[in-house]
Amino acid sequence: MANVFEFVAEARSAAGSSAAKVVRRQGKVPAVIYGGSEAPEMLTLDHNELLKHLAHEAVYSHVLDINVAGRAEKAVLKHIQRHPSKPVILHVDFMRVTKGHALKVRVPFHFVNEEVSVGVKKGGIVMHSMSDVEVSCIPSKLPEFIEIDMANIDLGSALHLSDLVLPEGVEIPELQLGHEHDQSVVQIIMPRAAESSDDAEEATEE
Numbered sequence: 001m002a003n004v005f006e007f008v009a010e011a012r013s014a015a016g017s018s019a020a021k022v023v024r025r026q027g028k029v030p031a032v033i034y035g036g037s038e039a040p041e042m043l044t045l046d047h048n049e050l051l052k053h054l055a056h057e058a059v060y061s062h063v064l065d066i067n068v069a070g071r072a073e074k075a076v077l078k079h080i081q082r083h084p085s086k087p088v089i090l091h092v093d094f095m096r097v098t099k100g101h102a103l104k105v106r107v108p109f110h111f112v113n114e115e116v117s118v119g120v121k122k123g124g125i126v127m128h129s130m131s132d133v134e135v136s137c138i139p140s141k142l143p144e145f146i147e148i149d150m151a152n153i154d155l156g157s158a159l160h161l162s163d164l165v166l167p168e169g170v171e172i173p174e175l176q177l178g179h180e181h182d183q184s185v186v187q188i189i190m191p192r193a194a195e196s197s198d199d200a201e202e203a204t205e206e
Helices: 017-025 047-054 057-061 173-177 192-205
Strands: 006-011 028-034 041-046 064-068 071-082 089-096 103-112 125-128 132-137 146-149 158-160 184-189
Touching: 006 028, 006 047, 017 028, 017 089, 028 047, 041 047, 041 064, 047 089, 057 103, 103 125, 103 184, 132 173
Parallel strands: 006 064, 028 089, 103 146
Antiparallel strands: 006 041, 028 041, 064 071, 071 089, 103 132, 125 184, 158 184
């Protein structure tokens, strides 16, 4: 993983919704870091700097450096609370990373060769059912994304979670819950307009 993301944070002592509102009025974002053998710690982050980091897709699937008063901790993003109608971050949760211990993180899909896939050449369109998936692995094996090659996907075919080619040491926990959790990730279907045209032609022939 080439990208390195450092979040400079400040420790805070006041808790509760009122204290969080004060933090936000100062142009900062209340946050918390938890997990590992240490107690949860409340933090504040600069809102503008946070937005710059979050503009990078890779930040959501990377081990991050959380710097608090010169003390660095490794963590991953676990939850972001956003304002429902404004480009404002309300709260951030970080989870500490322990070397050698497996962690669960959502990793985005990167779909390649969609335009040249077998099904698209036959007039089909690509329909995505999922844009990311939760994986389990040790921190050093965490992938930035999972690539899905669409070149050989035919019209009417679909790729499921069990069809994905995962990096070594990476698993999808949901697949361990049973076959019914093997969700469809992407498929190539015939456009509705084309289906309606075919139906009309069949009716005319009859």
